[in-house]
Amino acid sequence: MIPAAGGGSRMGVARPKQYLPLRGRALLEWSVAPFLDLEWIDGVVVVLARNDTEFGKLPLARHPRLTTIVGGSARADSVLAGLALVAERSIAGAEVRVLVHDAARPCVSWADVERLRDEASDRDGGLLALPVADTLKRAHQGRVAETVDRAQYWRAQTPQLFRLDLLLAALRAAAARKTEVTDEASAMEQAGYAPRLVRGRESNIKVTFPEDLKLAEFWLAQQQYLS
Ligand code: CTP
Ligand code: MG
Numbered sequence: 001m002i003p004a005a006g007g008g009s010r011m012g013v014a015r016p017k018q019y020l021p022l023r024g025r026a027l028l029e030w031s032v033a034p035f036l037d038l039e040w041i042d043g044v045v046v047v048l049a050r051n052d053t054e055f056g057k058l059p060l061a062r063h064p065r066l067t068t069i070v071g072g073s074a075r076a077d078s079v080l081a082g083l084a085l086v087a088e089r090s091i092a093g094a095e096v097r098v099l100v101h102d103a104a105r106p107c108v109s110w111a112d113v114e115r116l117r118d119e120a121s122d123r124d125g126g127l128l129a130l131p132v133a134d135t136l137k138r139a140h141q142g143r144v145a146e147t148v149d150r151a152q153y154w155r156a157q158t159p160q161l162f163r164l165d166l167l168l169a170a171l172r173a174a175a176a177r178k179t180e181v182t183d184e185a186s187a188m189e190q191a192g193y194a195p196r197l198v199r200g201r202e203s204n205i206k207v208t209f210p211e212d213l214k215l216a217e218f219w220l221a222q223q224q225y226l227s
Contacts, residue, residue: 001044001045001046001047001079001082001083001086001098001099001100001101002028002031002032002035002044002045002046002047002082002100002101002102002103003047003071003075003078003079003082003100003102003103004016004018004028004031004046004047004048004049004055004071004103005047005048005049005050005052005070005071005072005078006018006049006075006078006103006104007049008104010208010209011207011208011209011210012209012210013210015054016049016052016054017104017207017208018031018103018104019054019055020207020213022106022213022216022217022220023217023220023221026054026058026060027103027104027106027207027216028046028055028058028060028103028106029058029059029060030106030107030216030220031101031102031103031104031105031106031108032044032046032060032066032103034108034109034110034113035099035101035113036063036065036066037110038110038113038114040117041099043065043066043067043089044063044065044066044067045066045067045068045069045082045085045086046066046067046068046069046103047068047069047070047071047078047079047081047082048068048069048070048071049070049071050070050071055068067085067089069081069082069084069085074180075182076171076174076175076180076181076187077175079100079171079184080168080171080172080175082100083098083164083167083168083171084168086098086164087164087165087168090164095163095165096163096164096165097121097125097161097162097163097164098161098162098163098164098167099113099116099159099160099161100158100159100160100161100162100167100184101158101159101160102158102206104206104207104208105157105158105204105205105206105207106207106216106220107203107204107205107216107219107220107223108128108158108159108204109201109203109204109223112128112198112200112201112204113159115198116128116159116161116198117161119196119198120161120195120196120198121161122196123163123166123193124188124193124194124195124196125160125161125162125163125166125167125185125188125193125195125196126160126161126185126195126196126197126198127156127157127158127159127160127161127183127184127185127195127196127197127198128157128158128159128160128198128199128200128204129154129155129156129157129197129198129199129200130154130155130157130199130200130201130202131150131151131153131154131155131199132150132153132154132155133150134150135147135150136148136149136150136153154197156183156185157200157204157206158183160183160184160185160195162184162188162195166188166191166193167184167187167188169191170184170187170188170190170191170193171184171187173187173190173191174186174187174190203219203222203223205219
């Protein structure tokens, strides 16, 4: 499931970042491609903004394994809308797993998606993440309060993999409490689970600011060279 209903305000351009051109395709097409290619994945749901005018123009829109649904004003609302559609399309009682991947991460490798499946398919689920490389300082009023143990800190990426029923319950509980969740794992953590950290790659960047486009281009060029 790919949440792609954001407006991309930090990019500073009118067009949502998922539709910006990147090596001859829309950024979103790169983000979705590995999931359409992996045959063990039953289907792909892309969550779109209510006022989206661009998705229908992409060749991707006619892919037989892809469906779309309208999202909400926060990322968690979009994810909940997407999950509800997955649940509706699933066989009742089946133990369904769902991968949630940001539309803004065009450089994810299919090999890492498979490692996540292999290492995080239990009830705690898991996510791609990277250990922090820099020395970490806790700040207080613009000065260092202390140096913290960086071995304890990882940067969360996507995809994140969870059992559909458990993730739906966790996100609904977070919504009912009105606690903000910025990724699926945090909703699961609040529900008492301990998602597994599966080591990802530096290349799996989230395109957020204009300069990130150049970096995404670089990583895609590397991947094409390697494959
Ligand atoms: N997203 C979504 N629905 C929202 C907000 C975000 O589906 N209401 C999606 C975005 O499309 C993106 C992913 O969640 O693929 C990660 O969000 P982010 O990088 O923050 O994208 P935007 O919210 O679009 O960007 P910004 O925060 O700069 O406005
Ligand atoms: Mg956002």
